[in-house]
Amino acid sequence: MLKNFDTLDHQTFMKEALIEAEKAGIRGDRPIGSVIIHNGVIIARGANSIETADSNVAHAEINTINKNASYLRKHARECIIYSTVEPCVMCLSTIVMANIRNIVFAVEDKYMDMEPFIASNPYIKQRVHNYVGGVLEDESIDILKRYSPEAAEVVLHGQRNSK
Numbered sequence: 001m002l003k004n005f006d007t008l009d010h011q012t013f014m015k016e017a018l019i020e021a022e023k024a025g026i027r028g029d030r031p032i033g034s035v036i037i038h039n040g041v042i043i044a045r046g047a048n049s050i051e052t053a054d055s056n057v058a059h060a061e062i063n064t065i066n067k068n069a070s071y072l073r074k075h076a077r078e079c080i081i082y083s084t085v086e087p088c089v090m091c092l093s094t095i096v097m098a099n100i101r102n103i104v105f106a107v108e109d110k111y112m113d114m115e116p117f118i119a120s121n122p123y124i125k126q127r128v129h130n131y132v133g134g135v136l137e138d139e140s141i142d143i144l145k146r147y148s149p150e151a152a153e154v155v156l157h158g159q160r161n162s163k
Contacts, residue, residue, distance in 0.1 A: 002078055002102050005130050010104050013037055013082045014136040017106070018143060020047040020060065021084040025147025027052055032144075034060040034083045036068065036100070038075050044068035060084070061091040065098050076100045084140040085155055086133060088112050092124065101129040106140035108133050110158035 013035055020033025024047035032048040046064030050056060061083055065072065072079065076099035081087075086109040087095060095103060108114075118124055118131070144152035153159070 002080070002129065005080070005102055008040065008080070010082070010132070010135045013042070013080070014084070014104065014106055015139075016042060016045070017060075017082040017084050018136060018139055020045050021140065021143050024048045024060070025143060030151050031147040032060040032083065032085045034064040034081060036064055036072070036079050036081045038071075038079045043071055043075075043079070057090065059088065059091050061087050062094050065094060065100075069098070072098055072100070080104060080130075082135075084136075084143065085109055086112065086114055089114070089117060092118070092128075096124055096127050099127075101127060103128060103130065104132045104135055106133070106135055106137050107144070107155060109155050111154045113158065 016035045017033040021031045024033060025031030029051045030048040034046050035042050036044040044064045044067040046060050046067055048060045049058040049063060061081060079100050080102040081095055081100050083105045085107050086105045087103065089112060144155060
C-alpha cells in the first residue's frame with residue numbers, strides 16, 4: 001500500500017500528463033497523455049499514438065507502461081499512473097497486470113462506464129488501492145475538445161454522433 005498517496009500534489013503530475021496529451025493532439029493522435037511516478041519522480045511518460053503508430057492498442061497508459069516496464073517489475077506497487085482520461089477496459093487491465101495499484105485520472109470516460117466493470121471484477125477491485133478522478137478535469141476537457149471534438153463527445157457524453 002502506498003503510504004503517501006493522499007499527501008501528494010496530484011495536480012503537478014497531472015499537468016505533466018496534460019503536456020503529453022497536448023503533444024499527441026498536435027501530431028494528430030487522440031489527445032490523451034499519461035505519466036507514471038515513483039517516490040515523487042516521473043519514471044515514464046507517454047501518450048496515445050493510435051494514428052501515428054497505426055495500432056489500436058497504442059493507448060497512452062500502455063505506451064507509458066512499456067517505456068519503463070523493467071523498472072515497474074520491481075517498483076510498480078509503489079507507483080502511481082496519471083492519465084488525462086479514465087483508463088479503458090484494456091488499459092485498466094494492463095495497469096493491474098503491471099502491478100500498478102494507484103490510478104489518478106482527469107476525466108471520467110462516460111462511454112466506457114468503468115465503474116460497473118470495476119465493481120463486478122473482484123480481482124481488479126482487490127488490486128486497485130487508489131482510484132481517483134477529476135484532477136484537472138477542465139484542462140483535460142479543453143485539450144480533448146481542441147484536438148478531437150468527436151473523442152471529447154464520446155468521453156464526456158458516452159455516445160458517438162450518428163452520421
